[in-house]
Amino acid sequence: MPACASCHGDSGGGNAEGGFPRLSGLAEDYLAHELDSFADGSRDHEIMGPIAQGLAPEERRALAVFYAGLRAPPPDGTPQPDDTAYDRGRMLAQTGEWTKALPACAQCHGPAGQGVGAAFPPLAGQPAAYLAAQLSAWKAGTRHNDPLGLMKGIADRLSDDDATAVAAYYAALPVTAIGGGR
Ligand code: HEC
Ligand code: HEC
Known part of the structure; x- marks a missing residue:
C-alpha cells in the first residue's frame, strides 16, 4: 500500500501537476463517503479502487478523520484568471x-x-x-x-x-x- 502522501502531498494539499486532489480540510463525512465509494466501485478508479479496498472500514474512517483535521496549505502556483x-x-x-x-x-x-x-x-x-x-x-x-x-x-x-x-x-x-x- 503506497503512502497517501506520495500522491496527495505531505500535508494532504494535493498536487496540481499530477492532478491529485487536495484532501486536507475536506469534511470528514465526505472523505469517508468517497473512500467507501472507491471500495464498493460506485466510484470506479484504477488507482484509488485497490487502495480503498485494501483498507478496513475503520481505517477508511480514521484516514477521513486525519485529513479533515489537517489545515489546507495556502494555494501555490494557481493559474492566473485572464482568458x-x-x-x-x-x-x-x-x-x-x-x-x-x-x-x-x-x-x-x-x-x-x-x-x-x-x-x-x-x-x-x-x-x-x-x-x-x-x-x-x-x-x-x-x-x-x-x-x-x-x-x-x-x-x-x-x-x-x-x-x-x-x-x-x-x-x-x-x-x-x-x-x-x-
Ligand atoms: C498513486 C497515487 C495515489 C495514492 C498513493 C493515493 N491516492 Fe487518493 N487519489 C489519487 C487519484 C489519482 C485520485 C483521483 C481519482 C479520481 O479521479 O476519481 C485520488 C482521489 C482520492 C480521494 C477523493 C477526493 C475527492 O475530492 O473526492 C480521496 C478521499 C483519496 N484519494 C484518499 C486517499 C487516501 C486516504 C490514500 C492513502 C490510503 C490515497 N488516497 C492514496 C491517487 C492516489
Ligand atoms: C444541486 C447541487 C449541486 C450543484 C448545483 C452542483 N453540484 Fe457538484 N456536487 C454536488 C454533490 C452532492 C457532490 C458530491 C458527490 C459525492 O458525494 O461524491 C458534488 C461534487 C462535485 C465534484 C467532485 C469534487 C471532488 O472533490 O471530487 C465536482 C468536480 C463538481 N461537483 C463540480 C460541479 C460543477 C462544475 C457544478 C456547476 C456546473 C456543480 N458541481 C454544481 C452537488 C452539486
Missing part, C-alpha cells in the same frame, strides 16, 4: 445557464467554491485536470456515488468545452476555507 475560458467558467459557476436548465455551481458548492457542509465538497484550488475528470466520470457513469444523482444531471448538460472552462475557473480560485473540515 475567455475562465470568463465562461465563471459565468457557469456563478450564474448557471437557464436555457440549459443548468443551476449555478455556487448554489451547492458555495459562493467561493469553498464547499458547504459534508455533502458538497470544495472545488476551489483543486487541480483543473482533476475537476474535469470528475465531470467526465459522471457523464460516462464511472462515478455514480452522489446523493440523488445531483452531479450526473449537471455533468450531462455540460459540453466538454464548458466542463474544461468551469474546471479552469475553480482551479484558479484560492483555497479560502483553511482547515477545519470537521
Whole structure:
C-alpha cells in the first residue's frame, strides 16, 4: 500500500501537476463517503479502487478523520484568471445557464467554491485536470456515488468545452476555507 502522501502531498494539499486532489480540510463525512465509494466501485478508479479496498472500514474512517483535521496549505502556483475560458467558467459557476436548465455551481458548492457542509465538497484550488475528470466520470457513469444523482444531471448538460472552462475557473480560485473540515 503506497503512502497517501506520495500522491496527495505531505500535508494532504494535493498536487496540481499530477492532478491529485487536495484532501486536507475536506469534511470528514465526505472523505469517508468517497473512500467507501472507491471500495464498493460506485466510484470506479484504477488507482484509488485497490487502495480503498485494501483498507478496513475503520481505517477508511480514521484516514477521513486525519485529513479533515489537517489545515489546507495556502494555494501555490494557481493559474492566473485572464482568458475567455475562465470568463465562461465563471459565468457557469456563478450564474448557471437557464436555457440549459443548468443551476449555478455556487448554489451547492458555495459562493467561493469553498464547499458547504459534508455533502458538497470544495472545488476551489483543486487541480483543473482533476475537476474535469470528475465531470467526465459522471457523464460516462464511472462515478455514480452522489446523493440523488445531483452531479450526473449537471455533468450531462455540460459540453466538454464548458466542463474544461468551469474546471479552469475553480482551479484558479484560492483555497479560502483553511482547515477545519470537521
Ligand atoms: C498513486 C497515487 C495515489 C495514492 C498513493 C493515493 N491516492 Fe487518493 N487519489 C489519487 C487519484 C489519482 C485520485 C483521483 C481519482 C479520481 O479521479 O476519481 C485520488 C482521489 C482520492 C480521494 C477523493 C477526493 C475527492 O475530492 O473526492 C480521496 C478521499 C483519496 N484519494 C484518499 C486517499 C487516501 C486516504 C490514500 C492513502 C490510503 C490515497 N488516497 C492514496 C491517487 C492516489
Ligand atoms: C444541486 C447541487 C449541486 C450543484 C448545483 C452542483 N453540484 Fe457538484 N456536487 C454536488 C454533490 C452532492 C457532490 C458530491 C458527490 C459525492 O458525494 O461524491 C458534488 C461534487 C462535485 C465534484 C467532485 C469534487 C471532488 O472533490 O471530487 C465536482 C468536480 C463538481 N461537483 C463540480 C460541479 C460543477 C462544475 C457544478 C456547476 C456546473 C456543480 N458541481 C454544481 C452537488 C452539486
